[in-house]
Amino acid sequence: MSREPPAAPGRAHGRQVAVVGLGYVGLPVAAAFADTGQVIAFDNDPDRIRELRRGVDRNATVDPARLAGPCLAFTGDARDLDRADFFIVAVPTPVDDAKRPDLRALESASRTVGGRLRPGGIVVYESTVYPGATESICIPVLEEASGLRSGRDFFVGYSPERINAGDEMHGFSRVVKVVSAGDPATLETVARVYESVVEAGVHRAPSIRVAEAAKVIENTQRDINIALMNEAAMIFERLGIDTEDVLTAAATKWNFLPFRPGLVGGHCIGVDPYYLTHEAMRAGHHPEVILSGRRINDEVGPFVASNVVRLLIRAGAAVKDAPVTVLGAAFKENVPDVRNSGVARIVGEFRRYEMDVQVHDPVADPGAAREEIGIGLTPREELRPARAVVLAVAHDAWRREDAWTLVGSLLEGGVGVVADVPRLLSRDRVPPGVRLWRL
Numbered sequence: 001m002s003r004e005p006p007a008a009p010g011r012a013h014g015r016q017v018a019v020v021g022l023g024y025v026g027l028p029v030a031a032a033f034a035d036t037g038q039v040i041a042f043d044n045d046p047d048r049i050r051e052l053r054r055g056v057d058r059n060a061t062v063d064p065a066r067l068a069g070p071c072l073a074f075t076g077d078a079r080d081l082d083r084a085d086f087f088i089v090a091v092p093t094p095v096d097d098a099k100r101p102d103l104r105a106l107e108s109a110s111r112t113v114g115g116r117l118r119p120g121g122i123v124v125y126e127s128t129v130y131p132g133a134t135e136s137i138c139i140p141v142l143e144e145a146s147g148l149r150s151g152r153d154f155f156v157g158y159s160p161e162r163i164n165a166g167d168e169m170h171g172f173s174r175v176v177k178v179v180s181a182g183d184p185a186t187l188e189t190v191a192r193v194y195e196s197v198v199e200a201g202v203h204r205a206p207s208i209r210v211a212e213a214a215k216v217i218e219n220t221q222r223d224i225n226i227a228l229m230n231e232a233a234m235i236f237e238r239l240g241i242d243t244e245d246v247l248t249a250a251a252t253k254w255n256f257l258p259f260r261p262g263l264v265g266g267h268c269i270g271v272d273p274y275y276l277t278h279e280a281m282r283a284g285h286h287p288e289v290i291l292s293g294r295r296i297n298d299e300v301g302p303f304v305a306s307n308v309v310r311l312l313i314r315a316g317a318a319v320k321d322a323p324v325t326v327l328g329a330a331f332k333e334n335v336p337d338v339r340n341s342g343v344a345r346i347v348g349e350f351r352r353y354e355m356d357v358q359v360h361d362p363v364a365d366p367g368a369a370r371e372e373i374g375i376g377l378t379p380r381e382e383l384r385p386a387r388a389v390v391l392a393v394a395h396d397a398w399r400r401e402d403a404w405t406l407v408g409s410l411l412e413g414g415v416g417v418v419a420d421v422p423r424l425l426s427r428d429r430v431p432p433g434v435r436l437w438r439l
Helices: 026-034 046-053 078-083 104-114 133-146 184-195 208-239 243-250 272-282 288-298 300-314 343-352 366-373 403-410
Strands: 017-020 039-042 072-075 086-089 122-125 155-158 177-181 202-204 323-327 356-360 388-391 416-420 434-438
Touching (some): 017 026, 017 078, 026 039, 039 078, 046 072, 078 104, 086 104, 104 122, 122 133, 122 177, 122 184, 177 208, 208 272, 288 300, 300 388, 323 343, 323 403, 343 356, 388 403
Parallel strands (some): 017 086, 039 072, 122 155, 388 416
Antiparallel strands (some): 155 177
């Protein structure tokens, strides 16, 4: 049974907020609004609700003390949404195996909200979508489920999420919030609600479609810039030049941007560009640069693995059945999230060579790693000595100890091949018998 919020919201904006979807985005949003009053926090995963009621956040995005606060009413019962008149929808919008937008969770959430929507209610979507999806996909579902009409009986807005997992400096309240709505009056209401919790303020976009487009272009821009660095690293590898040396020299120019090569994954940068390319192709434009960037970034994992294999062969080591240890499974440092992790492509390439792969990550969720990317995690004390070690993710847990001591302890006899993807290892301390490769 959910905790019962008071009848009156008690906020300056006068709205009873409900957040639908309590993942990496929705839970921090709900916690922020709970600092100002009661919030109905809904998720259709019973296990998730039970954990949150116990003060456990498997994603480590919200402090347990905040979860136990009196203003967060966790519920999996859609009937509790009847008390809300301002709905924030923050559910996952991934892509399918063909890289097409998968909006099933968004449509399901819209049906749930629509079934509880009352006249005067406002629904704001934070999930990433392509330009036009809110109005062409979500609103019809809301209307059908509620029997009400958008723009007359209820109102819709869009405010793209900007949650950056593991980044405390750029938390929800510290980043400017883009807001939009279908009409000026609703826009002002949406802006006022978000201004109550977002210290950095809000930006009023002129339309929902503009706000949707802003979201996908933000991460598409970053994806393309990283792709340029990854392609440069592939070129410099062939030329026998260290990429970091090149970037350090280039960075002495005032307008050189500080992007670095690396694995690209997660629920934003590795996904959002496909939402833009999907709509671009429906509009008759083939997005060559964006798709090229996606292809390059997807090739980084196999590129890393193939260079490890090449160095093993040069050292005269057998590749088939060779033990190799990969340190890291999460898509970025210091987060348990493994969705679309680039590490999966490294592991996949090693398996293609029939190598004996073991993966260790002290931060990633073992259950999610197996379910999401098909990787079983091995505890550190159970790792077998390996002929090669790939340092794939720069977790602080590994920064706090001597990285070379860590890696050396995992090599068979202290010798073998080491691949340093995030460039944590000093080139000045390469032990005898170790071949170091850096992205």
